[in-house]
Amino acid sequence: MRSPCVIVVGAQWGDEGKGKVVDLLAGHFAWIARYQGGHNAGHTVVIGGQRFILQLIPCGVLRGVSKAVIGNGVVLDPQALVDEIATLRAAGVDVAGKLFVSTRAHVILPYHRSIEHAAESAPGRLRIGTTSRGIGPAYEDKMGRRGLRVADLYDAALLRDHIREALAEKNAIAAALYNAPPLDAGRILETYQSLSDQIRPFVADTGALLNAAAARGESILLEGAQGALLDIDHGTYPFVTSSSTTAGGACIGTGLAPTRLTGAIGVSKAYCTRVGGGPFPTELAGAAGDALRRRGNEFGSVTGRPRRVGWFDAPLMRYAAALNGLDALVVTKLDVLDEFERIPVCVGYKGGDVIPPAAAGWEALEPVYEELPGWQTPTEGVTRWDDLPLRARDYLAFLARVSGVEIGMVSTGPERGQTITLAGSRLERLLGAAPEAPRASGQSARP
Numbered sequence: 001m002r003s004p005c006v007i008v009v010g011a012q013w014g015d016e017g018k019g020k021v022v023d024l025l026a027g028h029f030a031w032i033a034r035y036q037g038g039h040n041a042g043h044t045v046v047i048g049g050q051r052f053i054l055q056l057i058p059c060g061v062l063r064g065v066s067k068a069v070i071g072n073g074v075v076l077d078p079q080a081l082v083d084e085i086a087t088l089r090a091a092g093v094d095v096a097g098k099l100f101v102s103t104r105a106h107v108i109l110p111y112h113r114s115i116e117h118a119a120e121s122a123p124g125r126l127r128i129g130t131t132s133r134g135i136g137p138a139y140e141d142k143m144g145r146r147g148l149r150v151a152d153l154y155d156a157a158l159l160r161d162h163i164r165e166a167l168a169e170k171n172a173i174a175a176a177l178y179n180a181p182p183l184d185a186g187r188i189l190e191t192y193q194s195l196s197d198q199i200r201p202f203v204a205d206t207g208a209l210l211n212a213a214a215a216r217g218e219s220i221l222l223e224g225a226q227g228a229l230l231d232i233d234h235g236t237y238p239f240v241t242s243s244s245t246t247a248g249g250a251c252i253g254t255g256l257a258p259t260r261l262t263g264a265i266g267v268s269k270a271y272c273t274r275v276g277g278g279p280f281p282t283e284l285a286g287a288a289g290d291a292l293r294r295r296g297n298e299f300g301s302v303t304g305r306p307r308r309v310g311w312f313d314a315p316l317m318r319y320a321a322a323l324n325g326l327d328a329l330v331v332t333k334l335d336v337l338d339e340f341e342r343i344p345v346c347v348g349y350k351g352g353d354v355i356p357p358a359a360a361g362w363e364a365l366e367p368v369y370e371e372l373p374g375w376q377t378p379t380e381g382v383t384r385w386d387d388l389p390l391r392a393r394d395y396l397a398f399l400a401r402v403s404g405v406e407i408g409m410v411s412t413g414p415e416r417g418q419t420i421t422l423a424g425s426r427l428e429r430l431l432g433a434a435p436e437a438p439r440a441s442g443q444s445a446r447p
């Protein structure tokens with residue numbers, strides 16, 4: 001049997017609770033790697049009442065055993081990395097010797113942030129509602145073949161020339177298009193020289209490390225950031241992030257050979273949320289939306305923005321499942337639905353399940369709902385499937401059926417322990433915790 005090389009992806013618009021899931025699964029893996037995005041992500045992990053928000057470093061480091069990789073597909077703000085390392089150290093987690101940052105990752109520079117900020121607030125521009133971290137402009141420079149990579153930080157002349165030449169162009173654009181003040185090349189150079197010294201001990205050829213680890217039979221978990229519907233190609237374009245969030249991005253963003261992969265796990269809330277602009281067919285407005293937002297504490301972990309909330313959307317989950325080849329689903333925040341008398345689930349769209357490629361198509365979508373009875377019993381902290389109220393179990397079984405993906409784990413609260421793991425599930429087999437069994441073609445009685 002091959003050692004597990006498993007991808008964990010968000011199956012919605014991000015914020016599904018991947019942080020907690022990766023933290024829980026990390027114990028099964030020797031390596032954890034991030035493959036895309038940057039410090040726009042905010043993976044929250046609660047351990048013993050202490051809340052950690054990791055933006056760049058894979059959540060697995062909190063388990064203390066895994067080796068953590070920031071892959072080539074990530075766009076790296078070195079200041080954010082230095083700050084995160086310091087925060088972890090202050091909390092007693094030392095990543096020295098455990099964290100490896102790709103020489104090929106692209107670097108976010110201050111002008112990426114300032115241009116994004118100016119562009120997002122410019123009159124007449126489509127507002128994506130970005131996290132203002134400079135993620136999109138850094139990826140633009142990468143694809144435009146004018147980016148700066150981590151390895152380039154250690155070539156003094158290249159770094160100096162790059163910053164000087166890039167700034168001449170960016171300052172001209174910022175002044176002409178957005179009337180924004182110029183940035184100073186000397187100060188940026190000084191800052192980046194110092195930051196590159198600080199991150200130097202972590203820099204490595206991470207693609208080579210991961211492929212060598214896989215060849216030795218070591219297990220690898222690939223940690224996606226954001227979610228499938230924010231994917232640059234397959235998401236709700238243009239209201240997306242600028243990277244390949246779906247499972248296909250994991251190999252591009254780490255250099256790990258696709259033939260090493262053994263499975264993909266999707267993470268979804270028991271309902272839906274999204275931050276920023278863009279289509280949201282099952283969005284819930286008014287008092288019911290406020291109630292769900294309050295109960296779920298749906299406020300961005302990075303930006304603090306209130307999240308938009310809505311009901312579970314099965315057509316979108318089927319789309320995410322197909323795109324990512326999901327083997328198993330983890331459903332989070334079940335307890336948030338505890339008080340609802342009835343819980344609608346979108347099971348399809350009038351006129352068919354076609355996921356629109358264009359913005360106009362989304363406006364025409366009309367969700368078809370099936371209402372399930374709520375359980376109106378607290379489920380927070382429940383750790384056994386059999387201890388869930390029958391209606392909660394029926395709700396989860398329904399989600400699995402309409403999504404076409406088996407549920408392997410249910411989260412009933414932010415703490416590690418507030419989790420139900422379904423013994424004998426496909427998820428367990430993916431982790432290598434149980435022997436491989438032939439795949440069932442339909443759904444079992446359990447979710």
Ligand code: IMP
Pocket residue numbers: 013014015040041042128129130131132133134135136225226230239240241242275276277
């Ligand atoms: P950007 O990634 O900052 O360019 O933002 C693009 C879109 O992705 C915006 O709608 C953001 O709110 C959204 N986004 C980016 N990162 C996250 C995340 O970690 N969780 C949820 N939404 C995100």
